[in-house]
Amino acid sequence: NSMLSWQRTAFHFQPEKNWMNDPNGPLFYKGWYHFFYQYNPDAAVWGNIVWGHAVSKDLIHWLHLPLAMVADQWYDINGVWTGSATILPDGKIVMLYTGSTNESVQVQNLAYPADHNDPLLIEWVKYSSNPVLVPPPGIGIKDFRDPTTAWYTSEGKWRITIGSKVGKTGIALIYDTVDFINYELRNQVLHGVPGTGMWECVDFYPVSIYDRNGLETSANGPEVKHVVKASLDDDRHDYYALGTYDDKNATWYPDIPEIDVGIGLRYDYGIFYASKTFYDQHRGRRVLWGWIGESDSEAADVKKGWASLQGIPRTVAFDTKSGSNLLQWPVEEVENLRLRSKEFKNVEVKPGSVVPLDLEAATQLDIFAEFEIDKNVLENIAETDEEFSCSTSNGAAHHSALGPFGLLVLADESLAEQTPVYFYVTKGFNGTLKTFFCTDQTRSSVANDVNKQIYGNFVPVLEGEKFTLRTLVDHSIIESFAQGGRTCITSRVYPTRAIYGAAKLFLFNNAIETNVTASLKIWQMNSAFIRPYPNIR
Numbered sequence: 458n459s460m461l462s463w464q465r466t467a468f469h470f471q472p473e474k475n476w477m478n479d480p481n482g483p484l485f486y487k488g489w490y491h492f493f494y495q496y497n498p499d500a501a502v503w504g505n506i507v508w509g510h511a512v513s514k515d516l517i518h519w520l521h522l523p524l525a526m527v528a529d530q531w532y533d534i535n536g537v538w539t540g541s542a543t544i545l546p547d548g549k550i551v552m553l554y555t556g557s558t559n560e561s562v563q564v565q566n567l568a569y570p571a572d573h574n575d576p577l578l579i580e581w582v583k584y585s586s587n588p589v590l591v592p593p594p595g596i597g598i599k600d601f602r603d604p605t606t607a608w609y610t611s612e613g614k615w616r617i618t619i620g621s622k623v624g625k626t627g628i629a630l631i632y633d634t635v636d637f638i639n640y641e642l643r644n645q646v647l648h649g650v651p652g653t654g655m656w657e658c659v660d661f662y663p664v665s666i667y668d669r670n671g672l673e674t675s676a677n678g679p680e681v682k683h684v685v686k687a688s689l690d691d692d693r694h695d696y697y698a699l700g701t702y703d704d705k706n707a708t709w710y711p712d713i714p715e716i717d718v719g720i721g722l723r724y725d726y727g728i729f730y731a732s733k734t735f736y737d738q739h740r741g742r743r744v745l746w747g748w749i750g751e752s753d754s755e756a757a758d759v760k761k762g763w764a765s766l767q768g769i770p771r772t773v774a775f776d777t778k779s780g781s782n783l784l785q786w787p788v789e790e791v792e793n794l795r796l797r798s799k800e801f802k803n804v805e806v807k808p809g810s811v812v813p814l815d816l817e818a819a820t821q822l823d824i825f826a827e828f829e830i831d832k833n834v835l836e837n838i839a840e841t842d843e844e845f846s847c848s849t850s851n852g853a854a855h856h857s858a859l860g861p862f863g864l865l866v867l868a869d870e871s872l873a874e875q876t877p878v879y880f881y882v883t884k885g886f887n888g889t890l891k892t893f894f895c896t897d898q899t900r901s902s903v904a905n906d907v908n909k910q911i912y913g914n915f916v917p918v919l920e921g922e923k924f925t926l927r928t929l930v931d932h933s934i935i936e937s938f939a940q941g942g943r944t945c946i947t948s949r950v951y952p953t954r955a956i957y958g959a960a961k962l963f964l965f966n967n968a969i970e971t972n973v974t975a976s977l978k979i980w981q982m983n984s985a986f987i988r989p990y991p992n993i994r
């Protein structure tokens with residue numbers, strides 16, 4: 458449908474048509490990145506779920522491959538649901554995934570490549586005695602899904618976790634296995650948090666506390682912290698926490714119980730769900746994939762014939778500077794799409810003003826921006842906006858002492874359509890500054906059947922740091938990373954006027970008390986090649 462075709466992205470992974478959701482089983486094998494995903498081959502809405510499959514050399518340009526697994530067995534006839542890959546020491550791959558059975562019971566199944574010599578891993582075989590796991594006593598038959606990548610225990614066994622719930626407590630069950638066929642349920646859970654509901658797509662992995670290098674999933678020791686991530690079915694967000702893993706007792710506890718899994722930090726404060734990491738042994742990094750749904754209406758999705766994207770894969774590492782959070786950053790390969798760039802140095806943005814940035818078009822961009830506010834004002838101003846939060850304020854239209862200031866993305870000339878991505882600085886009674894990073898969708902489109910929430914959260918800004926952001930713009934997606942990736946916000950927006958050559962970029966400053974000085978470097982971004990599978994007969 459050409460009417461809505463401008464919403465199609467140019468460098469984000471999408472199937473050619475129909476519905477996609479969770480990333481599944483990402484891995485690097487014999488020179489190729491493999492990406493599998495939850496896919497409905499028949500419609501642009503969720504249902505009939507099978508595994509789509511694509512390969513890439515660089516996580517940006519893709520070749521679509523035939524479906525890897527379809528719903529053809531009693532144990533997955535109602536859906537080939539989410540799963541993860543484990544690469545064994547001999548290089549062989551095992552895939553564990555959830556099947557929804559003929560009676561809609563959630564069970565875990567084993568699959569493996571038909572031919573390990575095929576670098577494209579085109580054909581997949583399901584183990585003949587599937588399922589390998591059924592819901593254990595006390596667990597609901599529909600509350601048992603999404604097995605993780607396995608890691609080694611000190612006993613030399615493999616260990617996996619599977620998300621579930623007991624009452625309203627979200628939990629991560631633990632199983633040990635030596636052959637991926639027979640499993641032993643541990644009587645203690647890896648972790649659980651009351652009130653968080655069903656945990657989907659649990660992820661568990663180590664991060665180095667010294668540097669940004671990725672760690673293989675089995676890595677452990679004093680130089681390591683462990684991340685637990687759960688996707689909360691009840692509020693549709695991905696929450697993580699940093700903590701300590703106890704291999705002997707097969708359990709994990711958070712560094713700070715007040716910001717435990719599901720009640721503290723999120724990977725992303727916009728739309729981002731069912732994410733999964735993998736260790737990329739090719740480049741020694743941990744890479745995070747996340748499903749970015751639509752925020753228009755289902756009717757619009759049906760009309761345009763497709764729904765959902767995958768975010769640009771992000772490297773994820775512990776923030777050794779703040780010590781309190783992860784850092785997420787688009788994989789460096791996305792920089793190969795950069796075309797012409799333009800720099801704007803020390804642009805002064807006066808209180809209450811909007812400054813246009815002279816670019817050809819502003820629909821496919823990679824933006825770096827740095828902002829400074831008046832030091833004198835910062836020091837001398839009394840307490841302000843102690844109670845601020847992105848979503849309860851007036852959004853970017855607000856005027857206050859120290860904010861908001863930032864970018865107007867995907868804006869038309871008249872500013873009837875605009876999506877502000879911005880900082881907002883508050884000062885507490887005790888004089889401490891606290892910075893928020895937000896994205897305001899209120900005026901993102903003149904259409905009214907789209908989500909117009911204001912997203913955002915607190916972002917740590919350390920002594921001596923400027924306010925920095927990076928934003929990737931790709932037609933209907935805006936992915937923003939503040940302070941090097943401490944706080945991230947992804948939004949889907951559906952402008953009707955700010956499209957193609959009519960889309961513009963502006964700076965704005967609604968702070969009353971301070972000038973803002975902005976420096977930017979902005980690249981036009983090329984489109985990625987995302988090719989159909991060749992029809993060779």
Ligand code: DQQ
Pocket residue numbers: 478479495506538539555602603657658731
């Ligand atoms: N999506 C899958 C489930 C998973 C959910 C089904 C999360 O396995 O729990 O498509 O989005």
